[in-house]
Amino acid sequence: MTDALANSSRPKRIAIWVLRILLGGAFLFFSMMKLSGQPKMVAEFDTVGFGQWFRYFTGSLELMGGIAILIPRMSIFGAMVLLLVDLGALIAQVTILHVDWVHCVVIGVLLSLAIYLQRSAIGRPATPLPMKMNDPGKGPSDAKTPAEAPGPHPHTDFQQRNKSENSMTTRPRIALIIGSTRPTRFADKPAQWMLKQAQARDDMDVEVVDLRDHPLPFFAEMASNLHVPSKDPEAIRWQETIAGFDGFIFVVAEYNHSVTGALKNALDQAYKEWNRKPFTAIAYGGASGARALEHLRGIGIELQMVSTRSAVHIGGSDFMAVFPMGGNKPIEEIEKGLLPAAKAALDDLSWWAQATMTARAATA
Ligand SMILES: Cc1cc2nc3c(=O)[nH]c(=O)nc-3n(C[C@H](O)[C@H](O)[C@H](O)COP(=O)(O)O)c2cc1C
Numbered sequence: 001m002t003d004a005l006a007n008s009s010r011p012k013r014i015a016i017w018v019l020r021i022l023l024g025g026a027f028l029f030f031s032m033m034k035l036s037g038q039p040k041m042v043a044e045f046d047t048v049g050f051g052q053w054f055r056y057f058t059g060s061l062e063l064m065g066g067i068a069i070l071i072p073r074m075s076i077f078g079a080m081v082l083l084l085v086d087l088g089a090l091i092a093q094v095t096i097l098h099v100d101w102v103h104c105v106v107i108g109v110l111l112s113l114a115i116y117l118q119r120s121a122i123g124r125p126a127t128p129l130p131m132k133m134n135d136p137g138k139g140p141s142d143a144k145t146p147a148e149a150p151g152p153h154p155h156t157d158f159q160q161r162n163k164s165e166n167s168m169t170t171r172p173r174i175a176l177i178i179g180s181t182r183p184t185r186f187a188d189k190p191a192q193w194m195l196k197q198a199q200a201r202d203d204m205d206v207e208v209v210d211l212r213d214h215p216l217p218f219f220a221e222m223a224s225n226l227h228v229p230s231k232d233p234e235a236i237r238w239q240e241t242i243a244g245f246d247g248f249i250f251v252v253a254e255y256n257h258s259v260t261g262a263l264k265n266a267l268d269q270a271y272k273e274w275n276r277k278p279f280t281a282i283a284y285g286g287a288s289g290a291r292a293l294e295h296l297r298g299i300g301i302e303l304q305m306v307s308t309r310s311a312v313h314i315g316g317s318d319f320m321a322v323f324p325m326g327g328n329k330p331i332e333e334i335e336k337g338l339l340p341a342a343k344a345a346l347d348d349l350s351w352w353a354q355a356t357m358t359a360r361a362a363t364a
Contacts, residue, residue, distance in 0.1 A: 016117050020069050023110055027066030027082055034059030048096055061085050069114070072236065076118045083111040172246035172353035174198065175209040179263035180253040186284070186323060190314060191251045193331045194282045197342045198249065203350045206249070211262050214238050219268045226271040235269045242273035247280075247353040248305075249345075254285030254292035259299075267299055275304040276360050278352030280345040281311040288315025306356065308348035312341045 034041050034055050045051035062085060068078025090104035176195055180187040191208065198206040216238055222228040230236055253260050259267075267274070279300060283289025290313060297307040318334045320326035331338075 012117070016114070019110065019114050019117070020075055023079070023082070023107070023114060024066045024070040026107065027062045027069070031059045031062035031066060035063065048092075058085060058089065072233075076115060079111050079114045079118070083108065083115065086111060171202075172204050172350065172357060173244065174204045174206045174247045174249060174349065174353065175242070175245040176206055176249040176251065177263075177266075178208065178210045178212070178251045179266075180251070180260050181211050181262045184324070185253070187251050187253055189322060189331050190282045190284055190312075193335065193338075194249055194251065194312065194342065197339075198346055201346060201350070204247075204346070204353065207245075209241060209245075211266055214241070214266065216265055216269050219265055221269075224268070224271045230269070238266065239270045239273050242270045245277070246357050247278045247349055249349065250279055250281040250283075250296060252281045252283035252289050252292050252296060254283065254287065254289040257291040258295045259292045263296075264299070267303065271303065274300075276306075276356050278306040278308060278349055278356060280308040280349040282314070282342075282345075283311060284314035284319055286315065286319065288313035288319070290315070306352050308345055308352060310341060310344035310348050312338050312345055314338065 041055060042052070045055040048054065061081060065078045065082035065085065068074040069082065071078070086104055086108050090101055090108065093101045093104060176191060176198065178185075178187050178191050195206060195208060198204060214234060214237070216234050217232055221230045221232065221235065225235075225239060230239065250263070252263070255261070258264075279296075281289075281293050281296065283293040285292065293311055293313075300307050314322065314334070318337060321329050321334055322331050
């Protein structure tokens with residue numbers, strides 16, 4: 001799946017913004033014409049009984065829709081309202097007023113395009129999962145289907161939050177998050193290899209989420225977005241991106257025995273979007289990135305995430321063989337030792353993603 005607005009390429013985001021501004025501006029213009037009583041409009045609506053009241057009604061809807069479409073979080077709903085208004089206008093123009101209907105069709109097409117491009121904001125369709133609730137003995141490493149899903153959590157705020165996430169599909173949507181952003185990073189090599197392993201499976205949809213594409217400022221919000229909605233547009237876009245996924249594969253570089261500053265900041269810039277979702281990792285460094293991944297697991301606990309037991313580690317002589325300042329060999333030369341760990345990690349991730357998707361849907 002590559003349709004998430006927040007996860008889109010820069011040209012696509014620019015295109016969506018241009019579309020929003022054009023549509024928002026057009027509807028603000030139409031609504032002003034209607035509400036200010038332009039003689040032509042008044043004359044048109046006068047041909048229908050109570051037509052002037054109808055003019056105020058549609059003008060107000062268009063005013064609200066035009067404003068909504070310019071607000072990122074409301075734009076999809078604004079576009080939907082405007083599409084309905086536009087359909088109504090089309091019917092009225094053709095059947096009652098017998099006037100120009102072409103602009104309704106053009107605007108309808110543009111609105112449909114806006115909704116289509118932003119469809120990830122609506123949420124994916126809820127598809128019931130087969131659930132096996134009476135199988136408490138089975139865990140992720142010895143069961144292949146969602147077994148005992150965690151029950152409702154007493155934290156009702158969480159249940160409330162997840163109502164809007166609607167993240168239930170049969171195939172979990174997984175983000176492979178590249179946690180290093182420096183220009184000469186090694187991260188791309190393990191990231192591409194892990195992506196290949198995940199994409200070879202039929203139990204998950206995987207996308208790369210590169211922190212380089214999310215130029216987040218250092219955290220400067222009033223509070224975690226658990227308590228206060230974030231203000232920074234990049235932080236909001238980041239949260240929207242994370243909200244669209246059911247699980248994560250972190251590409252973990254070890255910097256001074258921990259994760260990179262960029263990854264820690266990105267983790268801090270969201271909260272509820274991480275909750276009740278699993279993650280695994282491919283970690284690397286002189287000591288296999290083990291200390292960094294253990295830190296990440298600790299952070300994950302506070303973010304209400306589930307870490308898989310298994311993960312891929314590239315360390316020691318293997319790391320030096322593929323590291324650019326070492327042997328710089330292709331990663332395939334050491335993959336024999338990595339493949340079993342990758343399979344175990346992705347099996348676990350898939351199991352937990354299914355289980356948490358089911359549980360989130362059950363408590364929504
Ligand atoms: C600031 C910094 C700190 C590092 N600290 C560690 C460390 O504690 N342990 C380790 O094994 N490697 C450490 N390294 C080496 C990195 O593991 C290695 O440079 C790796 O390529 C970094 O990932 P990246 O290239 O994807 O950014 C460090 C590298 C940097 C730049």
